[in-house]
Amino acid sequence: xxxxxxxxxxxxxxxxxxxxxxxxxxxxxxxxxxxxxxxxxxxxxxxxxxxxxxxxxxxxxxxxxxxxxxxxxxxxxxxxxxxxxxxxxxxxxxxxxxxxxxxxxxxxxxxxxxxxxxxxxxxxxxxxxxxxxxxxxxxxxxxxxxxxxxxxxxxxxxxxxxxxxxxxxxxxxxxxxxxxxxxxxxxxxxxxxxxxxxxxxxxxxxxxxxxxxxxxxxxxxxxxxxxxxxxxxxxxxxxxxxxxxxxxxxxxxxxxxxxxxxxxxxxxxxxxxxxxxxxxxxxxxxxxxxxxxxxxxxxxxxxxxxxxxxxxxxxxxxxxxxxxxxxxxxxxxxxxxxxxxxxxxxxxxxxxxxxxxxxxxxxxxxxxxxxxxxxxxxxxxxxxxxxxxxxxxxxxxxxxxxxxxxxxxxxxxxxxxxxxxxxxxxxxxxxxxxxxxxxxxxxxxxxxxxxxxxxxxxxxxxxxxxxxxxxxxxxxxxxxxxxxxxxxxxxxxxxxxxxxxxxxxxxxxxxxxxxxxxxxxxxxxxxxxxxxxxxxxxxxxxxxxxxxxxxxxxxxxxxxxxxxxxxxxxxxxxxxxxxxxxxxxxxxxxxxxxxxxxxxxxxxxxxxxxxxxxxxxxxxxxxxxxxxxxxxxxxxxxxxxxxxxxxxxxxxxxxxxxxxxxxxxxxxxxxxxxxxxxxxxxxxxxxxxxxxxxxxxxxxxxxxxxxxxxxxxxxxxxxxxxxxxxxxxxxxxxxxxxxxxxxxxxxxxxxxxxxxxxxxxxxxxxxxxxxxxxxxxxx
Amino acid sequence: xxxxxxxxxxxxxxxxxxxxxxxxxxxxxxxxxxxxxxxxxxxxxxxxxxxxxxxxxxxxxxxxxxxxxxxxxxxxxxxxxxxxxxxxxxxxxxxxxxxxxxxxxxxxxxxxxxxxxxxxxxxxxxxxxxxxxxxxxxxxxxxxxxxxxxxxxxxxx
Numbered sequence: 001x002x003x004x005x006x007x008x009x010x011x012x013x014x015x016x017x018x019x020x021x022x023x024x025x026x027x028x029x030x031x032x033x034x035x036x037x038x039x040x041x042x043x044x045x046x047x048x049x050x051x052x053x054x055x056x057x058x059x060x061x062x063x064x065x066x067x068x069x070x071x072x073x074x075x076x077x078x079x080x081x082x083x084x085x086x087x088x089x090x091x092x093x094x095x096x097x098x099x100x101x102x103x104x105x106x107x108x109x110x111x112x113x114x115x116x117x118x119x120x121x122x123x124x125x126x127x128x129x130x131x132x133x134x135x136x137x138x139x140x141x142x143x144x145x146x147x148x149x150x151x152x153x154x155x156x157x158x159x160x161x162x163x164x165x166x167x168x169x170x171x172x173x174x175x176x177x178x179x180x181x182x183x184x185x186x187x188x189x190x191x192x193x194x195x196x197x198x199x200x201x202x203x204x205x206x207x208x209x210x211x212x213x214x215x216x217x218x219x220x221x222x223x224x225x226x227x228x229x230x231x232x233x234x235x236x237x238x239x240x241x242x243x244x245x246x247x248x249x250x251x252x253x254x255x256x257x258x259x260x261x262x263x264x265x266x267x268x269x270x271x272x273x274x275x276x277x278x279x280x281x282x283x284x285x286x287x288x289x290x291x292x293x294x295x296x297x298x299x300x301x302x303x304x305x306x307x308x309x310x311x312x313x314x315x316x317x318x319x320x321x322x323x324x325x326x327x328x329x330x331x332x333x334x335x336x337x338x339x340x341x342x343x344x345x346x347x348x349x350x351x352x353x354x355x356x357x358x359x360x361x362x363x364x365x366x367x368x369x370x371x372x373x374x375x376x377x378x379x380x381x382x383x384x385x386x387x388x389x390x391x392x393x394x395x396x397x398x399x400x401x402x403x404x405x406x407x408x409x410x411x412x413x414x415x416x417x418x419x420x421x422x423x424x425x426x427x428x429x430x431x432x433x434x435x436x437x438x439x440x441x442x443x444x445x446x447x448x449x450x451x452x453x454x455x456x457x458x459x460x461x462x463x464x465x466x467x468x469x470x471x472x473x474x475x476x477x478x479x480x481x482x483x484x485x486x487x488x489x490x491x492x493x494x495x496x497x498x499x500x501x502x503x504x505x506x507x508x509x510x511x512x513x514x515x516x517x518x519x520x521x522x523x524x525x526x527x528x529x530x531x532x533x534x535x536x537x538x539x540x541x542x543x544x545x546x547x548x549x550x551x552x553x554x555x556x557x558x559x560x561x562x563x564x565x566x567x568x569x570x571x572x573x574x575x576x577x578x579x580x581x582x583x584x585x586x587x588x589x590x591x592x593x594x595x596x597x598x599x600x601x602x603x604x605x606x607x608x609x610x611x612x613x614x615x616x617x618x619x620x621x622x623x624x625x626x627x628x629x630x631x632x633x634x635x636x637x638x639x640x641x642x643x644x645x646x647x648x649x650x651x652x653x654x655x656x657x658x659x660x661x662x663x664x665x666x667x668x669x670x671x672x673x674x675x676x677x678x679x680x681x682x683x684x685x686x687x688x689x690x691x692x693x694x695x696x697x698x699x700x701x702x703x704x705x706x707x708x709x710x711x712x713x714x715x716x717x718x719x720x721x722x723x724x725x726x727x728x729x730x731x732x733x734x735x736x737x738x739x740x741x742x743x744x745x746x747x748x749x750x751x752x753x754x755x756x757x758x759x760x761x762x763x764x765x766x767x768x769x770x771x772x773x774x775x776x777x778x779x
Numbered sequence: 780x781x782x783x784x785x786x787x788x789x790x791x792x793x794x795x796x797x798x799x800x801x802x803x804x805x806x807x808x809x810x811x812x813x814x815x816x817x818x819x820x821x822x823x824x825x826x827x828x829x830x831x832x833x834x835x836x837x838x839x840x841x842x843x844x845x846x847x848x849x850x851x852x853x854x855x856x857x858x859x860x861x862x863x864x865x866x867x868x869x870x871x872x873x874x875x876x877x878x879x880x881x882x883x884x885x886x887x888x889x890x891x892x893x894x895x896x897x898x899x900x901x902x903x904x905x906x907x908x909x910x911x912x913x914x915x916x917x918x919x920x921x922x923x924x925x926x927x928x929x930x931x932x933x934x935x936x
Contacts, residue, residue, distance in 0.1 A: 084877065085875075085876035085877025085878065085914050086876065087876070216870065216873060217873060217875075219878075220869070220870050220873065220875065220878075221859035221860075221862065221870060222859050223875060223878035223881055224853075224862060224866040224869045224870050224875070224878075224881055224885070225853060225854065225856070225857050225858055225859050225862055225863075225866055226811070226812050226813030226852060226853030226854040226856075226882060227812060227854065227858070227859055228812060228878060229812060230812070230815070230879065232806070232815060232816060233806065233810070233812045235807075235810055241807075266796070284795070284799075284803070284807065285803045285807055286795075286796065286798075286799045286800065286803055289819075352913060353879075353913060354817050354823060354825055354877075354879045354880050354911055354912065354913040355815055355816060355817050355825060355879045356816060356817070356818065356819070358816070401877070402877075402879075403815075403817075403825075403877060403879040403913070404876055404877030404879060404913055404914045406913070432816055434819055435817075435818040435819055435820055435822075673873055677873060677876065677916070677919070680915075680916075680918050680919070681876055681914050681915045681916055682915075683915075684915035684917055684918070685913070685914070685915040688915065706818060706820055706822060707818060707820075707822040707823055707911065708822065712911055712913060713915075713917075714907065714908055714909060714910055714911050715884060715904075715907035715908070715910040715911065715912055715917055715920065715921075716904050716905060716906075716907045716908030716909070716910070717904075717908075717917075718904075719917050719918055719921060722918055
């Protein structure tokens with residue numbers, strides 16, 4: 001048996017060490033009763049991709065897949081939702097602690113290891129709370145386990161369940177604390193062997209002792225003192241160092257590789273070339289880096305890159321979708337008393353993780369162990385198996401933290417890189433991408449063009465709203481079967497998911513998952529209004545085109561771009577009829593939770609009711625204005641209203657946000673400080689994206705490849721003052737929260753620029769050049 | 780070639796090319812987890828260590844230039860059980876998200892405030908002008924640093 005030290009995250013290991021559960025896998029399993037299924041894949045050919053991927057994962061319907069009680073009574077939780085910096089591990093520790101009635105210190109959480117934890121797909125898309133904090137999975141397994149423990153205690157003590165109370169792994173009789181039994185005595189080291197019971201009663205928010213409180217991040221003592229093991233810190237015996245050599249320009253192919261060009265590099269182990277994938281392996285990291293820089297590769301010319309991406313997109317064959325269509329907008333737009341039209345643009349942006357991505361692979365014969373910062377260990381297992389030509393059940397993917405990713409950064413690609421290089425040398429290989437490898441080849445957030453058309457009636461209310469957008473796609477997450485969705489798979493010759501242009505069909509069900517539908521329309525599909533607003537004449541048409549760059553989800557994918565356009569446009573319409581931006585929004589909203597966050601932000605900001613622009617501002621020098629925006633994220637997955645105060649220097653075009661006010665509603669709040677942290681970070685990250693972040697390129701290659709050419713606001717900038725109000729809704733379902741403030745701040749800033757100057761900037765990022773151009777265009 | 784470097788108060792003999800970036804020596808040879816590879820270009824701060832009282836970027840510093848000097852990494856300040864006051868301030872203020880940047884933020888602040896105990900908020904801001912945090916935990920980090928700066932002014936470090 002292998003020592004399990006490397007199987008667990010560092011904090012889990014530390015916690016396990018304290019339990020004295022032993023340090024090998026067999027002892028651990030014996031002591032915890034953890035369920036590890038050896039799965040025979042006799043029928044693998046007949047399983048679809050998802051089933052194949054799930055082969056070997058603990059079944060989600062079993063309590064033992066989620067909860068185990070150690071012999072000492074300690075509670076162990078298993079989850080498929082991992083820590084990316086968003087605080088979800090601490091939140092899940094709270095959840096398990098609450099349901100099992102133990103202090104947080106007595107919970108160990110094991111997350112995202114294909115041999116240990118249930119397959120929960122990816123940790124992304126503001127889905128973790130929805131998946132694990134409502135009526136299934138971890139929450140429901142916890143409730144089932146607690147009820148089972150109480151039942152067992154009832155039998156053992158001969159006292160009815162309603163006379164028992166549980167705390168800190170001890171169940172005792174309410175009136176006689178001397179009558180008691182511990183979790184360890186009841187089931188320590190054994191399996192529950194129970195199905196997750198849908199009828200088991202979750203602890204009600206009113207009874208919460210641990211949920212709903214600002215429990216401090218369980219991982220921070222290690223992070224702050226440099227003890228946390230990130231994937232960058234994984235070290236295996238005999239491990240070598242790999243680097244990759246990416247093409248110099250987009251679309252270049254390998255013509256030939258001159259291995260003699262690196263023969264002098266000390267400790268060079270191998271040059272690996274597979275189709276257009278090129279990598280090197282050396283004994284030491286410096287020599288791997290030197291070899292990668294020095295290796296002479298003869299590349300073909302690239303495929304060239306379009307220049308005006310926004311104009312270009314509108315001319316491409318597109319895959320179209322109608323989200324809502326009342327089929328009368330042509331007439332209602334033509335018949336309106338007043339019409340307002342505008343076109344907005346959004347740049348390609350990148351995840352730009354602080355740490356260039358890294359992974360460690362150990363491929364030995366027909367088995368592989370991958371230490372990966374991927375958001376989806378199960379996807380990674382199946383797609384890596386394809387890359388390696390191995391059976392998925394012979395590949396184990398163990399999540400190790402990377403640098404914050406905000407979506408699909410280089411994590412999945414670098415895991416393939418490490419796997420390929422390790423397989424080529426038969427030893428463990430660690431691959432560290434360079435800053436340029438990361439930035440030139442990641443799956444960027446989508447560029448967008450968004451057109452808005454509205455008609456107003458004689459009372460200045462909007463009676464028709466048409467929205468049409470164009471955005472590009474190439475690749476995505478690798479999912480179970482598409483390694484070609486990211487650069488490494490593409491270089492290895494795997495296809496990306498097929499893109500097929502095609503016309504739209506009439507919508508048959510309402511979804512606002514991408515926030516393509518503005519909050520102000522009725523959202524009628526069939527005979528039901530399901531939108532957040534009141535405008536009955538509505539049409540939303542989207543066009544997706546093939547992208548010259550890899551694309552993928554970047555925090556609030558498509559939602560941020562659509563919301564920038566919607567929340568800028570409603571402001572423009574309000575200004576055109578000299579209405580207050582908050583009041584005008586409220587006139588067209590009917591969804592209470594959007595109304596509440598909008599009002600909440602306005603109240604916090606001491607919003608003064610008046611139209612924009614602000615009266616009395618001079619046309620030169622520095623002026624101040626205010627802006628507002630709101631969103632029902634994905635239609636129903638978190639709600640945020642935001643107001644900002646911004647300064648615009650009309651001589652330089654520079655914008656500085658001075659104050660931010662946020663109202664946020666994510667249902668019942670698990671951890672108020674964690675929610676606040678997400679809201680704050682999202683707002684500032686969104687501000688950096690709105691003001692300066694933009695992927696740039698020339699005729700053949702990306703030119704934003706480091707922190708001099710891609711502009712992220714540093715720790716040293718003038719940070720705006722920020723106030724947040726958290727709206728707790730204990731009776732609602734838990735929703736996502738981490739992508740809401742980032743979604744609204746761009747429009748709020750653009751609206752504040754307009755309020756300050758009367759100039760409308762319709763393109764993100766709101767660079768000084770664009771602000772100056774808008775200022776010059778003022779009437 | 781064997782070189783001897785002093786890290787967190789301990790001497791280590793390492794057999795590396797003298798031109799090896801200090802970062803690789805700290806993370807590969809000594810298995811330290813504090814210093815991190817961010818950009819390899821000296822642009823983000825993630826690899827920071829304190830050398831003879833000055834915060835430096837280890838990704839662009841050849842190991843040969845720090846022989847005989849006192850090198851401190853994030854591990855050298857404090858431990859999870861007994862964090863340094865600055866680390867404690869970061870824990871108290873919950874001042875991080877993914878934590879990848881913490882090394883650069885904490886060590887740059889520490890070295891700066893050691894030399895400039897009376898620094899103003901603006902001075903500190905200036906000192907951090909070359910440090911990135913992509914999760915944008917800026918507000919909390921400045922709050923934590925402000926708290927520590929108060930303690931530092933009082934001399935209780």
